[in-house]
Amino acid sequence: xxxxxxxxxxxxxxxxxxxxxxxxxxxxxxxxxxxxxxxxxxxxxxxxxxxxxxxxxxxxxxxxxxxxxxxxxxxxxxxxxxxxxxxxxxxxxxxxxxxxxxxxxxxxxxxxxxxxxxxxxxxxxxx
Numbered sequence: 001x002x003x004x005x006x007x008x009x010x011x012x013x014x015x016x017x018x019x020x021x022x023x024x025x026x027x028x029x030x031x032x033x034x035x036x037x038x039x040x041x042x043x044x045x046x047x048x049x050x051x052x053x054x055x056x057x058x059x060x061x062x063x064x065x066x067x068x069x070x071x072x073x074x075x076x077x078x079x080x081x082x083x084x085x086x087x088x089x090x091x092x093x094x095x096x097x098x099x100x101x102x103x104x105x106x107x108x109x110x111x112x113x114x115x116x117x118x119x120x121x122x123x124x125x126x127x
Contacts, residue, residue: 033109038102 052060064071076084 031109035106035109 050060061071
């Protein structure tokens with residue numbers, strides 16, 4: 001009698017519909033990121049730096065007035081000139097590093113196939 005009462009309790013779960021099977025599928029999709037055109041190159045203008053001291057000051061003023069009219073001075077000490085050169089070198093370093101970062105990300109979002117020098121196509125690993 002007890003077994004008859006426990007039988008429906010034990011089989012009740014097996015009579016209910018089974019849960020659907022869940023399948024996990026990994027699909028890698030590459031994000032399409034547009035590559036923006038690079039900015040135009042820097043156009044630098046010619047500048048003249050002249051070294052003037054007590055001995056050539058009068059000759060410099062006379063020559064400068066003939067070439068440019070009015071005389072105006074922007075003076076830098078030797079230390080300030082060195083600092084200016086160091087600053088320009090650091091800006092150049094920074095721009096080069098930024099360019100390398102841009103190239104890295106452009107390569108990362110470019111199509112996966114590339115043509116090596118022998119003309120055959122190869123794909124990047126992991127695809």
